[in-house]
Amino acid sequence: SALDGTALLVAWVRSSGGGTGTVIIGTPSGKDPGPLNAFGELIGADAAAQQALTAGGVVQVRPDTSLGMFSLCIRNGLWLMSSSSDVMDEVLLQLESGSPITSDPLFAKAQNTLGAGTDAHVLVHTERALRMLNTWWMPAALERLDLPPGWSALDVRARPDALLMSGLLVPDGEVPLLMAMEQQGTGRNTLTRVLPATVSTMDVQHITLPEQWLTARGVEEKEHAQALLSWVDGAMGTAKAPASEGRPEQRWGVFATEDPDAATQALEAICVEACDTMSYRGVRLTRLPMSGAHERLLGHGFEFLERPWWMVLGDVVLFSDDPASLNTSVDVWNNGGSLAEDARSAAWLERISETCSRLLWCDVARSLPILEAGLKADLPTSAGDLDSLWSQLGGLSMQLSPGQHGTHHLMIGLEHAHLEVKETGVLWSTALGAPVVRKPDIVRNHVNNTREVFVQDVQHRVHLLGSNGKLLWTRQLDGPIMGTVAQVDRFRNGKLQLLFNTEGSLHLIDRNGKDVGGFPVSLKQKASAPMAVFDYEGERDYRVLIPTADGSIRNFGLDGTEVKGWETPKYSEAATNPVVHVRIKNKDYLLVVDGSGHVNLLDRRGAVREKSTLELGFSASIQKVIPGMEIQSTALVWTDAGRALHKGLISGSSKVVATQMGGRSWLEDLGNDGSEELIRIVADSIIISSEGKPILIRGFGTALQQELDVYSLGRGRHVLGVVRPGTEQVSVIDMLGRELEGLPVQGAISCSIADLESDGLLELVSISGNGTVSAHRVPGLASSAP
Numbered sequence: 001s002a003l004d005g006t007a008l009l010v011a012w013v014r015s016s017g018g019g020t021g022t023v024i025i026g027t028p029s030g031k032d033p034g035p036l037n038a039f040g041e042l043i044g045a046d047a048a049a050q051q052a053l054t055a056g057g058v059v060q061v062r063p064d065t066s067l068g069m070f071s072l073c074i075r076n077g078l079w080l081m082s083s084s085s086d087v088m089d090e091v092l093l094q095l096e097s098g099s100p101i102t103s104d105p106l107f108a109k110a111q112n113t114l115g116a117g118t119d120a121h122v123l124v125h126t127e128r129a130l131r132m133l134n135t136w137w138m139p140a141a142l143e144r145l146d147l148p149p150g151w152s153a154l155d156v157r158a159r160p161d162a163l164l165m166s167g168l169l170v171p172d173g174e175v176p177l178l179m180a181m182e183q184q185g186t187g188r189n190t191l192t193r194v195l196p197a198t199v200s201t202m203d204v205q206h207i208t209l210p211e212q213w214l215t216a217r218g219v220e221e222k223e224h225a226q227a228l229l230s231w232v233d234g235a236m237g238t239a240k241a242p243a244s245e246g247r248p249e250q251r252w253g254v255f256a257t258e259d260p261d262a263a264t265q266a267l268e269a270i271c272v273e274a275c276d277t278m279s280y281r282g283v284r285l286t287r288l289p290m291s292g293a294h295e296r297l298l299g300h301g302f303e304f305l306e307r308p309w310w311m312v313l314g315d316v317v318l319f320s321d322d323p324a325s326l327n328t329s330v331d332v333w334n335n336g337g338s339l340a341e342d343a344r345s346a347a348w349l350e351r352i353s354e355t356c357s358r359l360l361w362c363d364v365a366r367s368l369p370i371l372e373a374g375l376k377a378d379l380p381t382s383a384g385d386l387d388s389l390w391s392q393l394g395g396l397s398m399q400l401s402p403g404q405h406g407t408h409h410l411m412i413g414l415e416h417a418h419l420e421v422k423e424t425g426v427l428w429s430t431a432l433g434a435p436v437v438r439k440p441d442i443v444r445n446h447v448n449n450t451r452e453v454f455v456q457d458v459q460h461r462v463h464l465l466g467s468n469g470k471l472l473w474t475r476q477l478d479g480p481i482m483g484t485v486a487q488v489d490r491f492r493n494g495k496l497q498l499l500f501n502t503e504g505s506l507h508l509i510d511r512n513g514k515d516v517g518g519f520p521v522s523l524k525q526k527a528s529a530p531m532a533v534f535d536y537e538g539e540r541d542y543r544v545l546i547p548t549a550d551g552s553i554r555n556f557g558l559d560g561t562e563v564k565g566w567e568t569p570k571y572s573e574a575a576t577n578p579v580v581h582v583r584i585k586n587k588d589y590l591l592v593v594d595g596s597g598h599v600n601l602l603d604r605r606g607a608v609r610e611k612s613t614l615e616l617g618f619s620a621s622i623q624k625v626i627p628g629m630e631i632q633s634t635a636l637v638w639t640d641a642g643r644a645l646h647k648g649l650i651s652g653s654s655k656v657v658a659t660q661m662g663g664r665s666w667l668e669d670l671g672n673d674g675s676e677e678l679i680r681i682v683a684d685s686i687i688i689s690s691e692g693k694p695i696l697i698r699g700f701g702t703a704l705q706q707e708l709d710v711y712s713l714g715r716g717r718h719v720l721g722v723v724r725p726g727t728e729q730v731s732v733i734d735m736l737g738r739e740l741e742g743l744p745v746q747g748a749i750s751c752s753i754a755d756l757e758s759d760g761l762l763e764l765v766s767i768s769g770n771g772t773v774s775a776h777r778v779p780g781l782a783s784s785a786p
Helices: 033-042 047-054 085-097 105-111 126-133 139-143 176-184 210-216 225-229 260-268 293-298 323-335 343-351 368-373 383-390
Strands: 008-014 020-026 059-061 070-075 078-082 120-125 150-159 162-171 201-207 232-241 250-257 277-280 283-287 309-313 316-320 358-363 393-402 408-416 426-431 441-444 451-456 461-465 471-476 482-488 497-501 505-509 532-534 543-547 553-556 580-584 587-593 599-602 608-610 621-626 635-639 645-649 654-658 663-668 677-682 685-690 693-699 709-714 717-724 729-733 752-754 763-767 772-776
Touching (some): 008 085, 033 047, 070 085, 120 126, 126 150, 225 260, 250 323, 532 580, 621 663, 635 663, 654 663
Antiparallel strands (some): 059 070, 201 358, 426 772, 441 451, 587 599, 685 693, 709 717
16 A cells, blocks of 8 residues: 555666676555555565664565565665565665766666557667576576677556567667668568478568678678579568477478579589489478578578478578478478468567568467577476476567667567467368469258368369368369359259359259269350259259340259240340349249349240349349248348448439448348348458447457458357458457357458357368368367257
């Protein structure tokens, strides 16, 4: 109570004897001895000790037998307590005859940058802090950090799940590391896609001008710089994965490039004579002919690259002394399981600033073997003795970027995340060898009733993957699939086929990837919209309607021929939306929106059944049709060319539900109560409104893809799926805006959710940018399976 409303100073100090200790200094707001007496009783100070304190003496107290002795003193109205008697002596000496730390102009400059309204402030002299860390860590372990000397002044924000510190570093003089950084600017860390999820530490720098970077850092010996660095453009760094289950520690040097071919040529040019090579899964590994070149150019952090092997994956060049480490990267590149897909790590790396000049990161709980390796052997306790503490900590990151007037921006974060809570559950991953262009379709296996994954890549090939991820077949198509993929039973025997159209053809493929007789059907005119397939009476007598570029609506049966008796409608402007079937009072209506936006109502034969005065306008995109009690009271929801959202009745009345407002909009009955909620994606946020009032705003920190998926989990529950293209992640949130446990995961396009094994548990199927299809067991979905 005596310290209520006052500042409390906690300092970490090194004594002249080489030891370290903490000193806590408070300034009571009054002279009432009551709080001091209460505090004395709390920490075990008897009456004699309290009398000595009042007289200005130093007393030793031990609040608990599990703690060491503390020194306690009151001088000049200050309460002082220290974990070290030596440090207390130093503090009292400083108080009596020393110069205040504020007389240091560098400290004063740093202190003046602190903000207001934060939970606390932290000031650290980096060089002195490293010297203090020498108490526990071996010098070689600290040299690799290569931290610039100076005072850092940080504002602290304490959150339930993280401790966040941000501020400025005021360097002590001209520091080559910082001068080099100023020339290179900032950038994103693009290396996580080629590193396995087991990686627990990274040191990444942003490099765009390698030659200038070396010069600014004072590197004089630049032999092999042309071969090893001239092509580097973007993120450059090192990564480690701790040893586990008989596997030794793995280490990588990782370098981004805008020109992989130039990098390959420069590195191959070193091999005057033949270099050692090997191959793994079609990727060539080559060993450098010289030793220690990376350390001479880049410093102690690269010393493990003594005589490394190298390879190229996409736009990244990887080096490692251990070929097995490179093989691991090839595996995650092809199969998934990369650091970018690891929900625990990706969530923290996404939360901190996207761009910086340098990033130091580790997952504390998973880095214990690496941290212990750098500790001195003669410590009284080991890091392993604190396992219960380490396991509670997640990402620890430090980011540095150029500032103004000689200062540099510094951000430090420490995450509270129990190791066992956020581990991902990848059931399987299958690499297709090319990026995928559309959301995965989930189809039923009629043999065992499991679900399979049907996808198409940029080369127009389609692939069918079994429920266990095994690639069942691949075949080439004539173009991209338009719209949905339907399953039909052509022969009425319980065996299902896949039905879909491209711009030029209508396809019917059996479960073995073979064309069914009569297919594919070559369309005389290119399709202008996806097909629609109807089984009017539920007797598996299918009709396939396809709008074509000449304005016609073509009608095919599953024998591959056009249906007889169909009066082919033809419009001046070709339809760009699929035909919709509505049945009201035992009457069938085929809704055709022609290219001008007029709604046409046809019967099963293609003749006009009824008139509509509703006009949608050019380039309208129908979201859904809501049947009414009568056809004229049936409603359409659509977006116009400007992405404004409309709702109108067949009878002709309509209204604007939402303007563009910088994003896209959807109408959905999320509460299953007959009323519709408006969902909008604007920049990085999902906004849900009801009756014009926002009921949920969920920001993600990075721009969202302008597409939304609404998944029904049964029992009236819905979740929303979104894609974050900047970080190549997909995520799912519930109706309270909470991200489901186990997410996000890596994904470049919309995901699908299905019970693949028909075991009552839902899986999430995502597809990475390189075409790797992965199935995830998401804890947040498990309890929601229908």
